[in-house]
Amino acid sequence: MNTRANAVSFKGFVADRIEAGAVLKKPGDLAVISREKMPRWIVLRCPSGCGDDVLLNLDRRTGRAWSLYREFGKRVSIYPSIWRDTGCRSHFIVWKNRVIWCDYDEALLDIGEAIDADKSASVLKILGESQTYISYEEIATRLNAIPWEILTLCHRLVREGLIEEGRIKERGKFKLVDS
Ligand SMILES: [Zn+2]
Numbered sequence: 001m002n003t004r005a006n007a008v009s010f011k012g013f014v015a016d017r018i019e020a021g022a023v024l025k026k027p028g029d030l031a032v033i034s035r036e037k038m039p040r041w042i043v044l045r046c047p048s049g050c051g052d053d054v055l056l057n058l059d060r061r062t063g064r065a066w067s068l069y070r071e072f073g074k075r076v077s078i079y080p081s082i083w084r085d086t087g088c089r090s091h092f093i094v095w096k097n098r099v100i101w102c103d104y105d106e107a108l109l110d111i112g113e114a115i116d117a118d119k120s121a122s123v124l125k126i127l128g129e130s131q132t133y134i135s136y137e138e139i140a141t142r143l144n145a146i147p148w149e150i151l152t153l154c155h156r157l158v159r160e161g162l163i164e165e166g167r168i169k170e171r172g173k174f175k176l177v178d179s
Helices: 017-023 105-111 117-128 136-143 147-159
Strands: 009-014 029-035 038-045 053-057 067-071 075-083 091-095 098-101 163-165 173-176
Touching (some): 009 017, 017 029, 017 053, 053 075, 117 136, 117 173, 136 147, 147 173
Antiparallel strands (some): 029 038, 067 075, 075 091, 091 098, 163 173
């Protein structure tokens, strides 16, 4: 099931990733790897539904680390936000077991920045030359454009029904609508 979870569920403490894999069943399931009674890693089955397990370091001595807060034993919060720079690229906050999605796509569309027709045509041309999905980042590189501009433009073209966006791991990638 590739559905987004809007909550996380704490499944307990485990010794390693193998044990974590055994207790994580659904998007949003979360376990904590502890060593010598110290919590070291959060293993979170990505709430996006992409199927990946996200590892979050809790050990400040080893560099950038997240903080895990547990109330009543099971209700968890994680700070700061989780922003995946690979895979599904999801960005979300976990607060009192709730997953709060930080989707920037809609916010970008709402800005309503003017985009010139030439750029629109260039994007359609690039997508027209490909049989597969192309990421907005690659299009931006090829057009020497700001990636946010191309992302916004692509989403407008999706609204117009000209192109489509991939799902889950193909988010942020676009192709022409099959005619
Ligand atoms: Zn994901």
